[in-house]
Amino acid sequence: MPSPTEEFLADVLPRQIAAERAVHQGDAGPRTALWSHADPVSLFGAWLPVRTGWADVGDAFKRVAAQFSDSREYRFEVVAAGASGDLAYTIGFEHNTVSVNGRPTTYTLRVTHVYRREDGEWKIVHRHGDHPPDEPAPDVELGP
Template sequence: MNQSRTEADEPSKTTAEEDVRAASDQFYSALEEMMNGDAGPMAEIWSHEGDVTATTELGGREEGWDAISGSMEGVAAACTDGTATRTDQLIRVTGDLAYELCTESLSATLAGEPITWEHRATNIYRKEDGKWKIVHQHADRNPELAEKVADMDA
C-alpha cells in the first residue's frame, strides 16, 4: 500500500528553527550577563564536550570547554555595564546541527573604560539530549578591542 506523506508526517522545520531561536535568545541573554560580571549562565547554553571551539574578537582560537569557560570567566571579571543585541539573524537547521548568522552589537565598560563594537558572528548549535547547545562561536576580529585587552594584560 502506497501512502503519500504529508507535511504533518515530517518533523517540523519551523519548530526546530523556533527551538534554535530560543537557544539563541538564551545565548545572547547569557552573553549580556557575562558582560555584567556573571559567566555562569553561559555554562547552560554551551556544550561541555571536548570538541567545542570559539574564535573571538581578540583574534584567538579556543578549543575545549575548559578553555572556553576560562575565557568567559576572564571576560566576566573585566566587564560591567554590558549590553548585547543581534540583528540580521538567519537560522538554518539540518538534523541535529544548526547555524546562526547575525550581526552582534555590543557595549561594555572594560577595565573602567567604555567601549562599543559591532561585528558579524556565526554560532553553531548541536542538539544534545534534546536541547540545542552551542558547539562553536565565531566573531570577526576587532583590532580596537584586541588592543584594549592587550593593554590590560601589559
C-alpha cells in the same frame, strides 16, 4: 506549523541573548550553561587566540566576563540561521555598549555560532567573532 529553524530560534535566541547580556555584566555563568561541555568545542574570539576543548573555552569565558561591566546595550541581529536534525547555526551582528576594563565603549562584532542538540537541548559548540571590515575596532582590548 513552524519550520525546524523557527523552532530552533524560538528556543535558543532568548536564552542566548540573556547569556550574552549576563557576560557583558561580568557573569559567565549563563553563557557557560548554554555551551556544550562535551568536546569538540571551539572559540575563535575577536580578542582572543583560538581556544579548543571545553576546559580552555570555559576558562576563556570567565576571564573575558571579568573584564566586562556596566552593559548598557546588547543586541543580537540575526542575518541568517538554519537548523537540520541535531545541527544548527546562526550568523549575525552583536551590537554592544559596555565598559571593558572600566573604559566605556561601543562596538559591533560579526558572529557565527554552531549548535549541536544534546539530550534534546541545543548547545553552542563553536563561536567565531570578529570586527566587520567596514567598522573600526574599539579602542579597548581584552586581555588573554
